[in-house]
Amino acid sequence: xxxxxxxxxxxxxxxxxxxxxxxxQPGTVHAIMGPNGSGKSTLSNVLAGHPQYIVNSxxxxxxGVDLLAMPPEERARAGVFLCFQHPVEVPGVRMxxxxxxxxxxxxxxxxxxxxxxxxxxxxxxxxxKIVEIDPVLLKRNVNDGFSGGEKKRNEIxxxxxxxxxxxxxxxxxxxxxxxxxxxxxEGINALRSPDKAVLLITHYQRILNYVVPDVVxxxxxxxxxxxxGKELAAKIEANGYEGQEQGQTLHPSA
Amino acid sequence: MEAWNAxxxxxxxxxxxxxxxxxxxxxxxxxxxxxxTTRRGNEDWKYTDIRSIANAAYASLAPDPANxxxxxxxxxxxxxxxxxxxxxxxxxxxxxxLSSLPSLPPEVTAMxxxxxxxxxxxxxxxxxxxxxxxxxxxxTALNTAFLRDGALITIPDGxxxxxxxxxxxxxxxxxxxxVSHPRTLVTLGANAKATVIESYGGLVDAPYLANSISExxxxxxxxxxxxxxxxxxxxxxxxxxTQVKLANDSSFTAGAFDFGGSISxxxxxxxxxxxxxxxxxxxxxxxxxxxxVDNQVLVDHAAPHTTSRQVYKGVLNGHSRGVFHGxxxxxxxxxxxxxxxxxxxxxxxxxxxxDTKPALWIYADxxxxxxxxxxxxxxxxxxxxxxSRGLDEESARRMLIHAFANEVxxxxxLTPLRVHLEQxxxxxxxxxxxxxxxxxxxxxxx
Numbered sequence: 001x002x003x004x005x006x007x008x009x010x011x012x013x014x015x016x017x018x019x020x021x022x023x024x025q026p027g028t029v030h031a032i033m034g035p036n037g038s039g040k041s042t043l044s045n046v047l048a049g050h051p052q053y054i055v056n057s058x059x060x061x062x063x064g065v066d067l068l069a070m071p072p073e074e075r076a077r078a079g080v081f082l083c084f085q086h087p088v089e090v091p092g093v094r095m096x097x098x099x100x101x102x103x104x105x106x107x108x109x110x111x112x113x114x115x116x117x118x119x120x121x122x123x124x125x126x127x128x129k130i131v132e133i134d135p136v137l138l139k140r141n142v143n144d145g146f147s148g149g150e151k152k153r154n155e156i157x158x159x160x161x162x163x164x165x166x167x168x169x170x171x172x173x174x175x176x177x178x179x180x181x182x183x184x185x186e187g188i189n190a191l192r193s194p195d196k197a198v199l200l201i202t203h204y205q206r207i208l209n210y211v212v213p214d215v216v217x218x219x220x221x222x223x224x225x226x227x228x229g230k231e232l233a234a235k236i237e238a239n240g241y242e243g244q245e246q247g248q249t250l251h252p253s254a
Numbered sequence: 255m256e257a258w259n260a261x262x263x264x265x266x267x268x269x270x271x272x273x274x275x276x277x278x279x280x281x282x283x284x285x286x287x288x289x290x291t292t293r294r295g296n297e298d299w300k301y302t303d304i305r306s307i308a309n310a311a312y313a314s315l316a317p318d319p320a321n322x323x324x325x326x327x328x329x330x331x332x333x334x335x336x337x338x339x340x341x342x343x344x345x346x347x348x349x350x351x352l353s354s355l356p357s358l359p360p361e362v363t364a365m366x367x368x369x370x371x372x373x374x375x376x377x378x379x380x381x382x383x384x385x386x387x388x389x390x391x392x393x394t395a396l397n398t399a400f401l402r403d404g405a406l407i408t409i410p411d412g413x414x415x416x417x418x419x420x421x422x423x424x425x426x427x428x429x430x431x432x433v434s435h436p437r438t439l440v441t442l443g444a445n446a447k448a449t450v451i452e453s454y455g456g457l458v459d460a461p462y463l464a465n466s467i468s469e470x471x472x473x474x475x476x477x478x479x480x481x482x483x484x485x486x487x488x489x490x491x492x493x494x495x496t497q498v499k500l501a502n503d504s505s506f507t508a509g510a511f512d513f514g515g516s517i518s519x520x521x522x523x524x525x526x527x528x529x530x531x532x533x534x535x536x537x538x539x540x541x542x543x544x545x546x547v548d549n550q551v552l553v554d555h556a557a558p559h560t561t562s563r564q565v566y567k568g569v570l571n572g573h574s575r576g577v578f579h580g581x582x583x584x585x586x587x588x589x590x591x592x593x594x595x596x597x598x599x600x601x602x603x604x605x606x607x608x609d610t611k612p613a614l615w616i617y618a619d620x621x622x623x624x625x626x627x628x629x630x631x632x633x634x635x636x637x638x639x640x641x642s643r644g645l646d647e648e649s650a651r652r653m654l655i656h657a658f659a660n661e662v663x664x665x666x667x668l669t670p671l672r673v674h675l676e677q678x679x680x681x682x683x684x685x686x687x688x689x690x691x692x693x694x695x696x697x698x699x700x
Contacts, residue, residue: 050638072641073650081642088639092657101653102643109644141657158643 001026001197002047002067002166007058009046015056016042018222024166027194031208032201033233034219035241040201041085043219044170047199048082049075062166076102077109079165081158083172087151090142095154096124098142103161127160131187149180156187167191168199173207185210205237218244257311258396259285269402270371272379280388280398289392301577301609302519302548307463307491312433314400315345315426323426323457328352331422331453331485333670339364339419344426344457346434347403357417362448364419367404367437377408382439385469385497385525393493397435397467404437407450411443411473418449418668423466425490427458438468442476442504449479451671454494455514456487466494472504474528479507481671485678486515488543495521502528502557509665510537510566511675512547513682519548525556526588532561538662538675539566540682541574541606548577551595555588555618562592567662568599569655570606571684578610580625586617595625600632600658602651648685655683 007020016039024030034040045053047060049072060067062078070078090098096117104114115123128135131153143151152172159167172184188198188211200211208216208230216232217224218241226232226244236244269277289308290299323344332340341364342352348366355364363374370378388395405421423436440450454464464486472478484492492515498506512518524533539547553562568576578597599608610627632654640650659679666672 048638048642052634071647072638073644073646076642076644084639084642088633088636090636090639090654090657092660093653098640098643098653101649102640102645105646105649106644162643 001063002199003059003061005059007043007046007060008056009042009058010054010056011042011045011052016222017046019058020219020222020224022217022224024197024199026197027192028214029192029198029200029211031213031216031233032199032219032224033203033205033216033236036203038219039222040203040219041170042222044082044085044168044199044201047075047168048072048080073105076162076164077106081162081164081167083155083159083167083169085170085174087143087146087155089144089146091144093142094138095140095142096121096138099124099138099158099161102158106162124161127157130160130190131157132183133157148175149177152176152184153180153187156184160187160191163191164196166197166199168201170201171203172200173202173204181207182210205233208233220244258308270375272375273371273382273401276383277399277401280395280401283388284392284395284399287390287392287395298550298579301575302517302546304493304517304519307493307517310431310461310463312431312461312463313428315428315432315434323349323352323424325352327424327457328422331424331455333451333674334418334420335670338417338670340422341366341405341419342422342424343403343405343436344424345432346400346423346436348405358419359413359415361410361413362415363406363408365406367406367439368402370406374406377441378406378439381441381469381471383469385471385499386467386495391495393465394467394495397437397465397495400435401437404439407438407440407448409440409442409446409448412445413443414447415449418451420451420453422453422455423464424454425456425462425464425486427456427460427462427487429460431461431463433463433465436464436466438466440469440478441471442473442478444473444501445475446473447477449668451481451483453483453485454492455485456490459487459489461489461491463491463493466492468494468496470496470498470506472498472500472506472531474502474504476501476504477506478504481509481666482511482520484510484512484514484518484520486518488514488516490515492518492520494519496523498522498524498533500524500526500528500531500533503530504528505532505534507534507665508536509662510535510539510549511678512537512539512541512549513678515545517546517548519550521550521552523552523554524562525554526560526562527556529557530559531557534563534665536564536662536665537566538569538659538679539576540569540659540679541571541576542682542684543572543574545572545574546577547575548579550579550581552581553583553593555582555584555591555593558588559590560588560592562594564595564597565662566597567658568597568608569602569658569683570599570608571602573603573605575607575609578608578627579613580611581613581615582623582625583615584618584621584623588618589620591618591621591623593621593623597627598658599627599629600655601629602632602655651685652680652683
C-alpha cells in the first residue's frame with residue numbers, strides 16, 4: 001500500500017531523514033520506534049504533506065500513486081490521516097463544524113454523499129462512544145482548552161470518522177495516563193481491518209502492549225536501522241536504543 | 255481649499271436663525287483651520303493622508319434624489335424585512351418615500367432633522383452640535399457648515415424600542431465627485447432603550463465623500479446599542495465622527511464594521527460622564543487592494559465605577575492599511591475604573607500594513623486598565639491541521655479568517671445583522687494571491 005524509497009527530507013535547513021525505505025502492506029500495523037531527534041515526527045509530517053518539511057530526494061507512493069506531488073488535502077482525500085502529536089488549537093472554529101467540513105470535503109472529492117449537520121451528528125454520537133469523549137467537547141472550539149488526553153482521544157475520534165486507508169499516528173501515547181492510553185489503543189484497534197494500514201510512531205514500547213504491531217522498525221539518525229517482529233520492541237524496552245544502530249537490519253517477509 | 259470654500263458660499267439652504275448662526279460660525283472655523291494634515295506633528299492624522307479629498311472639487315448635491323434612487327438600490331442594505339424602522343437618506347437628504355417606521359412606539363420621535371428644525375426647534379437647539387465640537391476639526395466644521403438635514407431620534411424616559419431603527423445613508427454620486435454631510439442626533443431619556451444602525455453606502459462607482467457626524471446622548475440608566483456599517487463603493491471616502499455622552503448607570507455599545515470605500519476614517523469619542531456608566535466598543539475592518547481604514551477610539555472615564563471595552567480586529571489584504579488609535583483617559587475622580595483595549599490584525603498579504611497605537615492617560619490610582627495589540631499572519635500549523643483533514647487551502651483560510659472575526663461578530667445579537675455581516679465578510683475575502691513563505695510570524699508589538 002505505502003512504499004517509501006530512499007526518502008531524504010529536511011526541516012529548517014537541516015537534513016533529518018537520510019534515506020528511509022519502508023513498505024507497508026494492507027492489513028498491517030507498522031511501529032516505528034526511535035529516540036528523540038531520530039526523525040520520527042519529520043517522517044509523519046513529510047508523509048502528511050506539511051509545507052515546512054522539504055523532500056530532498058526519494059519517493060513515496062500510496063497504491064502506486066505519487067504521494068509527494070499532492071498537497072495535504074489531496075493526501076487526506078486519498079486516504080492518509082495524520083494523528084497529530086500536538087493537536088492544534090483553533091479558537092473560533094467549533095469542533096463538530098470543523099470535523100464535518102473535513103468529512104464533507106473528502107466525501108465530495110470521492111463523489112460520495114455529503115452530510116448535513118443532523119446526519120453527521122448521528123454518526124458522530126456513535127463514534128464518540130469509542131473514545132469516551134464528553135460530547136459537549138465537540139461543541140467547543142477545536143482543541144481549545146482540551147486536556148492532553150482529550151486532545152489525543154479527539155484525534156482518534158477524527159480518525160474514526162474519516163476511516164482512513166493509512167493512519168499515521170505520531171506518538172499517540174505521549175503524555176497519556178493509563179486510562180487514556182487504553183482508550184486510544186482501543187480506538188486504533190477498532191480501525192484495524194484487512195484493507196487498512198497503520199503506521200504507529202512511538203518513543204516507548206508501552207502502547208505496543210495494547211496495539212500489537214506486525215512489524216517494528218527502529219529509526220535512528222534518519223534511517224531505519226533494524227526491522228523485526230513485536231519482540232524487537234520488548235528488546236528495546238529492556239536494553240534501550242544503544243547498540244541498535246550496529247545491528248543487522250532484518251527484512252521481515254511482510 | 256478654494257473649491258471647498260466656494261461650495262460653502264454657494265450653499266443657499268434656508269435654515270432657522272439659530273442653525274444659520276451655527277453654520278456661520280462653522281464656516282469661519284473651517285476657513286481658518288481647513289483640513290487636517292499629516293504634518294506639524296499632528297499625531298491624530300499621522301497615518302491617514304486625506305490630500306486626495308482636500309484637493310478634490312466635490313460637488314454638493316441638491317435634494318433631488320427621487321429621480322436617482324429606486325427601491326432596488328437599497329436592497330443590499332436592507333435588513334429586518336418589514337419589521338425594522340427605516341429612515342433613508344441620499345446625499346444627506348431624507349427620502350420619505352423609501353422610509354418607513356412600522357414598529358415605532360408612539361412616544362418616540364424618529365424624523366428628518368430638517369423637519370425637526372421647524373417642528374421641534376427646542377429639542378434641536380438643546381442637543382444638536384452640543385457634543386461634536388468643530389472648533390478643532392476641519393471635517394466636523396465642514397459638516398456643521400452644511401448642516402441642514404439628517405436623522406433625529408428622541409426616546410423619552412422609560413421607553414424601550416424593541417425593533418431596531420435603521421438609518422441608511424447613500425451617496426448617489428456624480429462622475430466628477432460629490433460630497434454629503436450625513437448627520438445623526440439620538441437622545442435617550444432615563445432608562446430608555448434602543449438599537450440604532452447606521453449603514454453607509456454608494457449608488458455609483460464614482461468618487462465621493464460622506465462626511466458624517468453622529469451624536470448620541472444617554473440619560474441615566476439608558477441603554478443604546480449602535481452599529482456603524484460602512485459598505486461604500488470602491489471610490490467612496492468616509493470621514494465619520496461619533497460623539498457619545500453617558501449619564502449615570504447608562505450603557506452604550508458600538509459595533510463598527512468597515513468593508514468598502516477607498517479612505518475610511520472613524521472617530522469615536524465616548525464620554526463616560528456619569529458614575530457607573532459603561533461602554534462596549536468593538537470593530538472589524540476588512541480591506542483589499544489599496545483601501546485604508548482608520549479607527550480613532552477615545553474613551554474618557556470622567557466618573558467613578560465606569561467600565562470600557564474596546565476590541566477591534568483587522569483583516570488586511572493586498573496593499574491595504576489598517577490604522578487603530580485607541581485612547582483611554584482615566585481622570586483623577588474616576589476611581590474604580592475598569593478599562594480594556596485590544597487591537598488584533600491579521601495580515602493576508604506581505605504588502606498590507608497595520609499601524610496600531612494605544613495611549614493610556616491614567617490620573618486615578620485605583621483602576622484596572624489593560625491593553626494589547628497583535629499583528630500576525632495566518633497560523634501555518636493551523637492551516638496544515640485543517641488541510642490534513644481534507645479542507646482545500648481556500649476553505650481552510652476562510653475558516654481561520656471567520657474564526658478570527660468571530661470574536662467580534664459574537665457581540666452581534668441581532669440575527670438579521672449577523673447574517674448580513676457574515677455574507678459581506680464572505681464576499682470581501684479574496685484569494686488571488688497566496689501568502690508567501692511558510693513562516694508564522696505572530697509579532698507581539700507590545
